[in-house]
Every structure is written in structure tokens, then in C-alpha cells.
Amino acid sequence: MDFNDSPAEAAFRAEARAWLAAHAPAHILTPGGKISDTEEADRGRAWMRELYAGGWSGLTFPKALGGRGLSGPEAVIFAEEEGKYHLPKGPFTSIGTGMALPVIAKHGTDEQKARFIEATLKGDITWCQLFSEPSAGSDLAALRTKAVRADDGSGDWIVNGQKVWSSWAHLTDWGILVVRTDPTLPKHKGLTFFVVDMNTPGIETRPIRQISGASEFNETFLTDVRIPDANRLGAEGEGWACCMTVLMGERLGSGAHRSGVEPLIDYAASTPDGHGGTMLDDRAIRQLLAEALADEQGERFFQARLRTMVSKGENPGALAGMVKLAYAGRYQKTNGLALELRGLAGIAPESGDTATTDVQYDYIYSTVMRIAGGADEVLRNQIAERVLGMPGEVRMDKDVPFETLKG
Amino acid sequence: MNFDLSDEQKMLGEQARALLSDLSSFDRLRSLIDSGAEWDEPLWRALAEMGFLGAAIPDEHGGLGLGALDLGVIMEALGAANAAVPFMSSIILGAEAIRLAGSEAQKAAWLPKLASGEAVATFAYAEGPGPVFAPGGTSIDSGRISGSKTPVADAGIADIAVVLVADGNFALVELDQLGVTRTKLDSFDQLRAHYRLDFADAVAEAMPGTGKLDRLIDQAAVQAAFEAVGAAEACLAMARDYAMERQMFGRPLAGYQAIKHKLADVAVATELARSNAYYGGWAAESSPDDLPAAAAAARLSGIKCLEMAARENLQVHGGIGYTFEANCHFYYRRERMLAVHLGNRGFWADRLLNAQPGSQGKAA
Numbered sequence: 145m146d147f148n149d150s151p152a153e154a155a156f157r158a159e160a161r162a163w164l165a166a167h168a169p170a171h172i173l174t175p176g177g178k179i180s181d182t183e184e185a186d187r188g189r190a191w192m193r194e195l196y197a198g199g200w201s202g203l204t205f206p207k208a209l210g211g212r213g214l215s216g217p218e219a220v221i222f223a224e225e226e227g228k229y230h231l232p233k234g235p236f237t238s239i240g241t242g243m244a245l246p247v248i249a250k251h252g253t254d255e256q257k258a259r260f261i262e263a264t265l266k267g268d269i270t271w272c273q274l275f276s277e278p279s280a281g282s283d284l285a286a287l288r289t290k291a292v293r294a295d296d297g298s299g300d301w302i303v304n305g306q307k308v309w310s311s312w313a314h315l316t317d318w319g320i321l322v323v324r325t326d327p328t329l330p331k332h333k334g335l336t337f338f339v340v341d342m343n344t345p346g347i348e349t350r351p352i353r354q355i356s357g358a359s360e361f362n363e364t365f366l367t368d369v370r371i372p373d374a375n376r377l378g379a380e381g382e383g384w385a386c387c388m389t390v391l392m393g394e395r396l397g398s399g400a401h402r403s404g405v406e407p408l409i410d411y412a413a414s415t416p417d418g419h420g421g422t423m424l425d426d427r428a429i430r431q432l433l434a435e436a437l438a439d440e441q442g443e444r445f446f447q448a449r450l451r452t453m454v455s456k457g458e459n460p461g462a463l464a465g466m467v468k469l470a471y472a473g474r475y476q477k478t479n480g481l482a483l484e485l486r487g488l489a490g491i492a493p494e495s496g497d498t499a500t501t502d503v504q505y506d507y508i509y510s511t512v513m514r515i516a517g518g519a520d521e522v523l524r525n526q527i528a529e530r531v532l533g534m535p536g537e538v539r540m541d542k543d544v545p546f547e548t549l550k551g
Numbered sequence: 552m553n554f555d556l557s558d559e560q561k562m563l564g565e566q567a568r569a570l571l572s573d574l575s576s577f578d579r580l581r582s583l584i585d586s587g588a589e590w591d592e593p594l595w596r597a598l599a600e601m602g603f604l605g606a607a608i609p610d611e612h613g614g615l616g617l618g619a620l621d622l623g624v625i626m627e628a629l630g631a632a633n634a635a636v637p638f639m640s641s642i643i644l645g646a647e648a649i650r651l652a653g654s655e656a657q658k659a660a661w662l663p664k665l666a667s668g669e670a671v672a673t674f675a676y677a678e679g680p681g682p683v684f685a686p687g688g689t690s691i692d693s694g695r696i697s698g699s700k701t702p703v704a705d706a707g708i709a710d711i712a713v714v715l716v717a718d719g720n721f722a723l724v725e726l727d728q729l730g731v732t733r734t735k736l737d738s739f740d741q742l743r744a745h746y747r748l749d750f751a752d753a754v755a756e757a758m759p760g761t762g763k764l765d766r767l768i769d770q771a772a773v774q775a776a777f778e779a780v781g782a783a784e785a786c787l788a789m790a791r792d793y794a795m796e797r798q799m800f801g802r803p804l805a806g807y808q809a810i811k812h813k814l815a816d817v818a819v820a821t822e823l824a825r826s827n828a829y830y831g832g833w834a835a836e837s838s839p840d841d842l843p844a845a846a847a848a849a850r851l852s853g854i855k856c857l858e859m860a861a862r863e864n865l866q867v868h869g870g871i872g873y874t875f876e877a878n879c880h881f882y883y884r885r886e887r888m889l890a891v892h893l894g895n896r897g898f899w900a901d902r903l904l905n906a907q908p909g910s911q912g913k914a915a
Contacts, residue, residue, distance in 0.1 A: 145560075145620060145833050146553050153552060217552060409907060424904070427897065434900030437907070438851035441844075442823030445830045448554035456555075466819045521808075527818055528811035532791050535806035 147448065149221070156218050160200075160225045167194055168229040175230060181360075185270065185315040187232035192267025201265040202241060209249055210262050216454040235311035235360070240264045240271040243390045244320050244339070250389050251337070251378035260318075260339070272313040272342065274321040274364055275387065277306060281515075282522045284322075285331045285384060286541075286549075289366060291323040291338070299373040301325075301338070303346075303366045309516070313349045313362040317342055320390065321371075322383045327547040334546055335383030339375050346370070356508045404475050404506070405437045408482045411499050415486050423485045436478040443467050443474075462530035465523040472520065476510035479503050554829065556620060563606075564624035570597060571632035577878045583635050584741045589707050591635040595668055598636065605666030608646055612662035619770065619835035623777035623828060630781030633881040635742040637671055637705035639892075643774045645672025648713040648767050652721050652760030661711060661723075673709040674767075675700035675724075675748055683894050684764065689750065690717040696724055696755035699748065702736050704892065706746035714748075714755070721758040728753055740888040742881065768893060769846035773831035775893055776853030780828055782889070783821045786860035786882050790814055790867040804867070813863050820856035827852045847903035854890045854899075861886035 149157055171191045173179070179187075195201040203219040205211020226233075241264065248260050263269040280287040289305025303323055313319065319340045326334035340347070346369035351359035378386050412433065415423040423429050446467055450460045482503045483490040493500035514520050528534040541549050556564075574594045583591055598604055607622045608614025615621075622643070629638055646665040649657055649672070664670035678685035679701050689698030691714075700714060706726065714722045726733065730753025738745040791814060794805035804810055831849035834841040865872040865879040872879040890896070 145556060145829065146837070147830065147833050149552060406907070409904070430904055431897055431900045434847070434903040435851055435855070435896075437903055438827065438848040438855075439823060441830070441848040442827045442852050445554065445826035446822055448552065449826055449829070452552065452554045455553075463822070466822055469815075470819050470823060521812070524812040524815040525808070527815035531818060532787075532811075532814055534791065534795065534811050534814070535803055537808075538802075538806070 153217065153221060157221050157225060160222045163198055163200065164225055164229065167198060168226070168231060171232065172230050173232055181312070181315055184232055184234070185236045185312065188234060188237045189267035189270065191232050192237055192265070196266040202245065205241075205245060205261075205265070206249070209257065210265055217451050220451055235272070236270050236316055237267065239273050239311065239316075239320075240269065243273060244271040244318070246392075247320060247337070247377060247386050247389045248339070251382070251386050255374070256339070256377065269318055270312075270316040272310045272316040272319045272362075272364075273390070274307040274310050274313070274319040274340070275390075276309045278308055282519050284387065285335065287322065287324060287335070289321075289323045290327070291325050291336065291371070294370065301371045301373065301376070303338075303340075303369040303371060305366050307364040307366070308352070308361075310349070310362045310364045311360055313342065313364050314351065319364075320377075322387055324546065325380055325383075328545050329381070330543050331541055331546045331549070332384045333381055335387070336380050337377040337383040337386035338371050339377060340369065340371050341375075344369050344371070355511070356505060404478055405433065405440045407499075408436075408478055408503070409433055411482050411503060412485055414499065426485070429481075429485050432481050433478070436474055436481075439470060439474050443470050446470075462526045465518055465526050466531075468518060469520055469523040469527070472510065472513035475506065475513055479507040479510055483507060554833075556624065556829070560620055560624050563621055564628055566601065567603060567625045567628035568631065570601060571628055571634060575632045575634045577881070580633060580635065580742060580881055581875070588635070589744045590637060590705070592708075594634060595636050595671075598638070599666075599668030604638075604642055604668050607642070608662050608666040609650070612650075612658055613666040614662065618832075619773060620829070620832040622774060623832045626774045626777040627781035630778035631785040633742065633782065633785070633885055637673065637708065639771070639774070639778070640673040640705040640709065641665055641671045643771050644674035644767065645709075645711070645713055647770060648672075648674060648721055648763070649723070649758070651767055652758040652763040653723070654756075654759050657723055657756065657758065664710075670710040671705065671708050672711045672713060673703055673705045674715075675703040675706070675712045676715040677702060683891070683898070684715060684768070686715045686717050686719050688717075689714060689722075691722045691755050691757055694755060694757075695730075695752045696722055696750045697752055698750055700750075701747035702738075702745035703748050704743055704745055706733055706748055707735060707744050712748065713758070714750075715764065716757075718761075719764055720761050721763065722755045723758055724750065724753060724755045730754065738888075740884045742885065743888055765843070769842050770835050771893055772846040772850035772899065773828060773835055773842075775889060776824060776828040776831060776849035779853030779857040779889060780821060780825045782882055782885065783817065783824065783856040783860035786857075786864035786879075787814060787817050787821060789878065790817075790860075790864040794867055810867060814867070817856070817860045817863055820852070820859050824849070824852035824856040844903060844906035847899045847906060850893070850899045851896060851903060854896055857882075857886050858890060 171194060192201060199212060202211030203214045203222055204216060207213035245261060245264055248256055260269060275284060277287045277289060289307060291301040291303045294300040294302050319342055321338045321340045322335055324334050325336040346367045348365045349362040352361045352363055353359060354361060412424040412429055413422050417423050417425055450464060453460050486500060490500055525537060529536055574597055575591060602615055603625050605614030606617045606625060610616040646662060649661050661670060665672055677683045678688050689700060709726055712724050712726055714724050716722045730751045732749040734747040736745045736747055794810050795803055797804040827849040831845040834845040861882040865883050868877055868879055871877045
């Protein structure tokens, strides 16, 4: 066991560090600076172009397809080093590299690969994800957006329906889309996967007013949207397999989050306790912060174990969901605790108390962490079934034509 | 980075598990309790024969000179079996205290005997209700020790005790002498006897190494985390197996989300604790500056996972879990003992925060 870099890893880290030192500073976002979504997305593209030019785009993507073909641990090292700069990275770039590219690489035709892969690695094409619907979240295969063949003999598809929680759909170029093409089949079998140009007539994105006050997610309405058959990924009816490819990427990708507990220790230390000390002297607070810190360290070292598994060619499978489950719950609990320790100022801070407004935002945002990318309950089922070998859920909708299900 | 046990360490763990499954069955534990046995002496002899007792004792003193992670995989197996042996007392605490703080003569006199199992040691640190590391009432003067330590694990079978004395240092006391009275206490863990030790001007040797308590208990906290992880995994497997077999309303109990989700949470807590234990073992071997934080985190997450696992294991079993014939109670009792020995959650929470730069509270 060695927690430190191997000589090869250390050399890779030094190479990454040197390149970043030369190229990242020109791209960093001013801390606390407010820029528009459009500008942020544009600067994201510029950073993608820089990465591509330097050979740092698509690190784990196969070389033959234009990536760098590196191992998981090297990608983690690069992410750690890149994370030291406040760079314009977000769903507008990561959905392309983390979701669209794997599904295109696995299920796409040669034409599709040629058309999308390099352009995505360069940031020329950015992507959004059109999966969830108002009635299909954790039960994604219950989706109702439908596509039928156009009756003009073109082979094109006509899509109608509504998608939701599509991050940055208003500013991205293309979407990965899953729709129902055969409602007479059971629900997982009648799905087909497409890539869709977001400028196609009939696509309307509306920002969602979120509880955080921000609006990075959208609803996307599709009304008679025409998609050429050439933009179908995989065969008709193979949409679920494509979704699985995408969602595996999502699960393995989550977990590289900011830590959460250290700032809260500082926060407690900057809050007076009324007895000449700070709230960090409070035994109950100390206990809760220490337990959160122990969990956080456990998550970090568990990730290290999973990365070691990946580097040995093993597949962590549902183990990867454990980190996400642990992290999301801890994030909510500790930020909620932090708002309590500040006293009334935690719910109505003086202007300029950005420490409190950060904690407030994180407490609100923690609800997303527990729902998106595998809700707590879904992850617990997966862990129980795939790690512990317990029985699957009773399913009422299996082997039943989708159109006969109650919706 | 390679954050996994080596093949040799995995093999060592396998050997320990195999030996324990042969010699330390649940029926064996029941018969030890029924006969009022102090410990499982044949198991101790077998562990000695396999070299496990001397695993981390230096070669020049009759051990194998292995490290904290090797010791950890043995502790994990002992925790899984809920074994009735004084490994924590004699090896993790006693032998290690002598290695850290003993004179060359003390090491030469005792380490080979502890490695071979010929002698058993214990570490006497508490003085009744209150903080567990309590040196206050025991002092050594001109080779004589007076005062009391209570409770002391495994003191009935121990030949020597390393005693935490008034200045925070250690004294070495042979227990089979006139000035030492051992009084057996009613131990909550029926497979780990506890005693009161009264010293009345008993012969004792001061140990020359000073300021070794922190290092000793940090290392022991890591080992306790390995033990907790082993026990938690055993509870988890027991609960899962029972739930798979038990039919309830026409289907296996294991199919209900109330059970699946509960056990998934235990599994997550156990994996986090295992990860912290690995890091603690690595820090103990290779990065001593990181040990205080690593040990405290491992200890806290070890306590947490075993608390969940021992309780929910019994709960999943339902009424049968409350019987002596079922096996849940061994872990349910031991869990409380393990949660309190070496300092409880509050003690280690303080240590974890104190190990973070700039976060020492007044309470610390």
C-alpha cells in the first residue's frame, strides 16, 4: 500500500502541473466575479480548445478516437491539479466529455464518431442531456416523450414531449435524447436514443426557477421536432442500453466534490460562543464536526481504493454509488448544522457575511446532491442488490406493454 | 498510488480467518461463557504457533517485524470471529508499549515471551468512572507502585501490566506478587474479563521512554478500527444471510426496502471505516505526521460502523436475536466494550479536531 504517487505518477503530475502553470492562468474566473451564463459557457469552450491543443482533452478516451488513452488514476491526478485553478468547467463541457462521448464511442456509427468526437473534445460542440421527464426521474424508463417515423418516406423521426432538468440546455449545441418509439413493448424495450441539434425548430427551452434562486436547469419542450435517422444512436429499441452507458459514466464521475467540512470548522471558529470562546469549543458541535470529518476522510480514501481497483482493471460497479450516497447526506447534514451554530445570524446574516451565505447556498444545493445522479433510495437499492446480493424490487410493470400502464 | 493491501497481507488475513473459523466457532464462544472461562487459551496457543502474536514484534525480539497493516488484517479477522483472546491487551497495547517506552532489558525480557505467547501483558490505564486515560491515582516511587487501576481488561490471565502512572508515563508491573490484588469485575462483554488492580507498594519498574502515550493509543486506535470493521462485516453478513432465508408475508425478508436500505447504510459505514483504517495503517507505517488525524478518523468511523452493524443485526433477526442460541449477542455486547475502551467518541472527536491546523477548541 502506498498513498503517494508512484514515480510514473509523480512524473505525470509534474508534467500536468507545468502545463497548467503555463496555460491555466489566462482562463481562470475571477473569484466572486459575476459573469453571464453565455460568457461562462464561451469561456468553457475556450478552455476546452486549450486543453485539446495541449493534448489534455479526453484523457481516458481511447487514443484511436482522439483521446489520450490514459488510465483512471492519471485522469484523477490531472483533475486534482486542474482543480487548483478556478477554471470555467461545468455541465456545459462535462456532459459532452463524460456522457455524450462514451455513448457515441460505444454505440455510434463511424460517421457519427467522425462528426462529433473531435469537435466535442475541442469544445466546438457542447452538449446537454435530455433524459428526465416530469413523470420519469429515478424511474427513467417510464419516459413518455415519443418519436414516430415521418410519413413522408424520409426516414426522419418526429419527436413530441417534454424533458426536464436539462442543465445548460439553453446554451449548448447538441443534446443526447432518449425517447419512446414503440409503446406496445414493455417499457425498457421500446426506447431509442438520438443526438439532436438544439437549434432544430420545435425545441424550446425554458429556465426553471430553482429554490436556490439560480436557474441552471431547464425544461425542454419538443414539439414536432424532426430528427434525421442518421442521428439515431444504436438500433431502434436499444435506447436503454445507450442510457446505461451514459449513466455508468455519471456514477463513476461523481464524487470529486469539494470537501465541505473544513470551511465549517473555520465557520464554527469564527462564531462567538458568548463565553469568550467560539462555537468550536462547544462539545456537541465538536462531536458532530469530527464525525463529519471522519466520514469525509473515509470517502476520500474509499475513492482511493476504487481508483486502485480501476487501475488494476477491476470494475467497482455499485461500490461507486457508496461514495455518492455518503457524500450527499453528509453535505446536507453538516451544512444544516453550520446554520444552527451561527445562531440567528445563520438565517439572516449582515450584508458581507459571505461565509453564511455560502453555507446557506450549500444547504439548499445539498438537496440536489441527494436526488441527482442516483437518488439516495436508488443507490441504497443498488448497494443492497449488487453489493450485498439481496433481492430486487417487486416490479409491477415488467413484461407489460408500456401503453397499458397507468401514467 | 496503490491503495490496497498487498497480496501477502491478503493471504495473512486469509490464514487468520481460516484458523479462527476452525477454532473459534459460535458454539465454542457459548461454551466458553457457560464454563466461565477467562479466555480461549487453546486459540491463543494456535495464534502463537502461526506467528500471529509476534507479527509486529521486531525480529531481534522473536517476532516477524511486520507492520501496522499486517497487524490490521489479523485484528480484522479476530474482530470478525469475536475471538476471546487478549490480542489487543497483550500485543497491540502491552507489547507495543514495551517496544515504544521500554528499556533494552525490558524489551529483551518480555517481547520474546509475548511473541511466543508464553507471557500475556495488559495495559492498565483507567481509574473507574470518568476519562479512560487516567494516570492521577497511581504513582511509582523508588521501584514501588501504589494506587488502583480499574477496569483492566484481561488482567486475570496477564503476567505483566504496563501501568499508566501519574506523570503520564508507564510502569511495568509483574502481577503475580504480594503487593498486587486482582479483583474480578462483572464484565459486560462476557468474552473479555475485566479486573480491578490494587497496587500496595508493589514492585514496579519505571519505563524509560516518556511521552509515548499518544503514539501508543493512536496506533491502537487504528487496530481497533480494523477490529471493528471485521466485526461489522460479520454482523452485516449474518443479517443479510438471515434476511435472505427468513420468509415474511410470502417473500424473503431481504426483499423489503426497510431491510435493504438499513443494511446498505451499514455497508457504506463499514467501507468508509475500512478506508480510514487502511489509511491509518499506512500512516502508522509510512507517514507518522499524518497518524494522529488518521487514527482519530479511523477510530470514530470504526465505532460508528460497528454500532450500526451490531444493533441492526440483532434487529433484523427479530425475536430470535434476543436468544442466547442466536449469535447476535456476542457482537452486541462486544460493540459497547469496543466503543468505550481506548477512549470514546468524544475523546477521539477532540483528537481529530485538534489534529486539524487551527481548530483546537478550549475544550481540548
